[in-house]
Amino acid sequence: MRIAVKIVFLIIILSSVLAQAQTQIRLPNLSDSLFSTYYQQRVSHFKLLPATKNDIVFIGNSITDGAEWSELFADINIKNRGISGDISAGVLHRIGDIGKQKPKKVFLLIGVNDLAKGISTDSIVKNILLVASWIKQESPSSKLFIQSILPVSDRFKKFEGHTNKTDSILKVNSKLNSFASGYGYTFINLFPFFINQQGKLNEKFTNDGLHLLGEGYLLWKHIVFPYVYDLQAKPSLIPLPQQLTWNNGFFPLYKCHSIMVTDNALMKEAEKLKAIFTEKGLQTSISNKAGKDETDIELRLNAQVPGMTDEGYAMNVSENKILLTAKTTHGIFNGIQTLRQLMRDGAMIDACDITDHPTFSWRGYMIDVGRNYMSMKFLKEQIDVMAMYKMNVFHFHATEDIAWRLASKQYPQLTAPENMLRNKGMYYTETEIKELITFCKERYITFVPEIDMPGHSAAFKRAMKTDMQSDSGMLMVKNILKEFCATYDVPFIHIGADEVKITSKNFVPEMTACIESLGRKVIGWQPGGNFTGSTIRQLWMDDNAHHASGNEVQYIDSRHLYLNHMDPLEAVTTIFNRRIADKEKGDATTLGGTICMWPDRAVGKEEDVLQMNPVYPGVLAFAERCWRGGGRSGWVANIDDGDKKQFIDFEGRLLENKKIYFNDKIFNYVKQSDIVWKLYGPYDNGGDLAKQFLPETKKGDKANSKFYKEVTGGTIVLRHWWAPLIKGAIENPKDSTTWYATTSIWADEDGVKNFWIGFNNISRSPATDSPPLDGWDTKNSAVWVNGKLIASPVWLRGGQKGNSEIPLNDEGYEYRSPTKIYLRKGWNDVLIKAPIGSFKGKDWQNPVKWMFTFVEIN
Incomplete structure (x- = not known):
């Protein structure tokens, strides 16, 4: 068996080197017989499962295999593709089947079994990098997260071939971290969160020195939660507290046995907090005294807190206690709203200190x-x-x-x-x-x-x-x-x-x-x-x-x-x-x-x-x-x-907050702060809104194109309809001019994407006319992507005179079907044309909104 394993790894190393020397990444051709019967059982099972979209796949060995990932995250799109005993060669052998499904994200943790078999750290890293390269080639839209190998402990005298490899584990982790940027994956260093003071796997997370107990999986969930759902590392609090300090450690929600209140005035607030626990699938009770060595939350009224307003609160979160203090029950209520956001993953809360109050009553x-x-x-x-x-x-x-x-x-x-x-x-x-x-x-x-x-x-x-x-x-x-x-x-x-x-x-x-x-x-x-x-x-x-x-x-x-x-x-x-x-x-x-x-x-x-x-x-x-x-x-x-x-x-x-708390509600906003436009103009159109100018007639040739400045956003207001009270992007706008805007957008692969596009966001108050039948607006605005003119929608009521009793239907980009545009892999060029005639609308119900919106949406 040892000989077979060495042969396998010789083939893998050779394949890895050859693959990176070629333009096309190829996986090594390995026989199923090289792997265990359990491996074969799992792989055959995976192959027959139905293909689904937007999957988040966890791949690895027994440590991954041991988790009930979909239950842990309460998310059926999270799939377990762990196989006990698996090695990096095994992942290479089956990554093709996983890649064909085009998963949304892949979380890989592998390597400790390789080390136990005597495989070098360089060979393990090369195999993992080959996995990364292949995923990038075959499923570029899939985000890859490579997790560090977890620590081990020899205290339990088990898995001795694994638990004496701390130095090698650290070497592999260091190398995987250093290669992350060049190979296009995100490295997640789990190791420091699981160690004790001696640098070994903490005993509270294991009973054999290698595998995890339930608490270990909850910590794992807490660490990767922001990566799974594209969140920030720490909970995104709104409103942001006046004073917030993040500390080391975590409060384990699953260990919270009681919500302690000694003042009956706080019972209603305690019940509200208990209901939040229930929403998270957690059980706790309300008590008027703390139990011995218990992990609990205490709600406390204290009228003597210096500088505290009636709506203010203070909160301390440590590893075994949360203390929420306020002068009034309203302050406690406000603190509970912050606590709800801190509980985003339902497993743990990051230790912190908060002092908070509103500036307006x-x-x-x-x-x-x-x-x-x-x-x-x-x-x-x-x-x-x-x-x-x-x-x-x-x-x-x-x-x-x-x-x-x-x-x-x-x-x-x-x-x-x-x-x-x-x-x-x-x-x-x-x-x-x-x-x-x-x-x-x-x-x-x-x-x-x-x-x-x-x-x-x-x-x-x-x-x-x-x-x-x-x-x-x-x-x-x-x-x-x-x-x-x-x-x-x-x-x-x-x-x-x-x-x-x-x-x-x-x-x-x-x-x-x-x-x-x-x-x-x-x-x-x-x-x-x-x-x-x-x-x-x-x-x-x-x-x-x-x-x-x-x-x-x-x-x-x-x-x-x-x-x-x-x-x-x-x-x-x-x-x-x-x-x-x-x-x-x-x-x-x-x-x-x-x-x-x-x-x-x-x-x-x-x-x-x-x-x-x-x-x-x-x-x-x-x-x-x-x-x-x-x-x-x-x-x-x-x-x-x-x-x-x-x-x-x-x-x-x-x-x-949109992603976590509004997934079942209407929340019409998307990221726009990463979109940068170059504005070109002004071009005197003499009242001819269809007149063409250099950016339009010689696309890509920006010489003598009257570059003006860069602006940021998905919506750019060129001149506000309440000017000069509100400033637009153009300092001294003039009527009868045409402006252009350009940007580039990236696509991981060829395909159709959805966009919000608009040139006149109709107010929902006056009886504004519908857009014309044959265009985006009455100003002859236009948009091209990679030189192709994007047609305006086929309006349901195009050209209709405004009527307050006729509900709007598709006039605004935020409530009509998004515009579908084919993007090629790589950078795609966008050109916006924004002409203007007069700044004066035909009547008060039809103000001239000189603006444009262009932003990709999911």
Whole structure:
């Protein structure tokens, strides 16, 4: 047998050398008879299993074979291709079958059995590098991760041929690490995580010095988890805590026997944390005392913590304990949301210290259900997302010209179907509103109802047959307010009072006095009505009155925070860079901000509100900014004009949260910070938008092409439709000019890829016209890939005049089928043509959006 093994390795080494000397990598031709019967049994089994896509394959010997990988990760796409006793030659012999399946990822750990058979470290490394080269050649889109050989221990007096090879193991690991970049794989060094103080396999992970116990596999899972799912090395926390220090070691969630609380006020929070454990498939109990030598989590109220705010918390995670401390139950709740994100893999938490608090006290999200009704289930989903990211105000815009959706015992005609223009008969009962208020309170979210007055009140007028500002109308409104305040336990009433001609100067002051007499505070939109000094103003457009008010009036900022106007990629850029209320942090007058969702236009189904608008990516960007404070002065539309380094970091955390927490939700955002464009222009087109210029007529010849600058992003705003308030990529844009943009994109292999492409991201509010039948937009914009013109979509309603009652269908790239483009292996050239005629739209519902989007999506 020893002779046969040596012959095998002689053949492998020779094949490896010859293969690397040739252009085409070839695997050695070995006989099945050279391998064990168990090896043959496993290989024959693997060959007959059904072929599936997007597999993540773990290959190796008995150490890999011993894991229930799909159960460990709760992922059926993770496949075990370990074979007990396998060697690097065995992997070479069967890698062809695995490669044919084009797996998404391959995790390889092999070599300790080779060492036990006397095979040299160089031979093992050459075999593994041949595997890497072959995968790169035959399945270039497959990502290869080569894991270090694990440590061994001779303490158990077993597997003596294996457990005396520590020096050789370290040599192999070092060489595999050094070759990673050149051979196109990622090296994962497992070794240091599994050793004891003597540098041997830690006894808590093994009972024979070579193979792993269950705890060892959970540690293995924790280490490779970010590689399996393309995550960052440490959990991507949103909002990022004010102070965060990562320490050495891990808290084992599977050993957490209890959640300890000594204050009954924290029982509800303990139950919430226990429910998170259950979601992760973990069992724990709630106790009022710590067990001896137990690994546990303690929730503790401490009003004496220096500098701690009511919503702040402190957390220490060590190897055997997690201590979460706060002044209030709200602070504990916020800490639990951070703890949920730290628990991302359900196995272990990285040791750390966190001290955290919000910089703004008001962190809100507004949804307009007056124009488009939303089900209770759909609203609760959005509220749950708010809570997870520590937002604390749910602004409920429930009355509009379209419909009045708040039940009234005194005036039931308000919600009669005949008085609604959309979703007729759909409104919220007293029971449902109370249910929403309770649902919010359980998550430390303040429910803020808006009853719009005296504007946006056509539904009231249809139902009551009078205008709100009439004497009879004012009496009815007061009665509605009294009924509402007597029925619902809410601290604020939002009265709107914007976009209306005030015909009765007493209306707003009288309604304000009425609400305040009922023990509620009043909020109104600014610019808006003739408010009293006690009214909290919610800014909806640029208004400098808040700068001149001294310390008398409180404000909430919602300027340029309307998600329905934003391109999805621009939304995250601009919101992340915002400086809320023009201040670094909140104070007595600057409360914070509210991000708003106004789906003015009719929607076909409620899910379209999330599909057609960047709600969840926008909410997460806003949660980060409102919690942490800071940001840039002015309004940023493009990545390069903001804090690019911080944006790249946030984008990574955003995409990780999308992958882990939104895989069953609509989250229309993709990575864009790695796309760099070269802008060329301006070219004077004299009003002829079809006119061709050098970048278009001599593709690839950039001489005399008027290079302007480089810009970054999937969406590039050349001139913002709200210019000059918001800066675009072009400093001094001129009408009747044409610009071009070029970039290159890489493809691992030939094939069709999906892209978001757009040139006019239609706002979901006004009655904007549909794109023309024969083009991307009315500006004659175009895109080529490798010299081939990419056809615009066959629009469902091409050329249709805008109509607010006709739901959008395919007008935006984020809610139509992606454009499919064939890419060749290697670099592919992209050319964008972006002409402009006049900056003035034909009417206010059709603003000129001079922009383009081009980004690959999965």
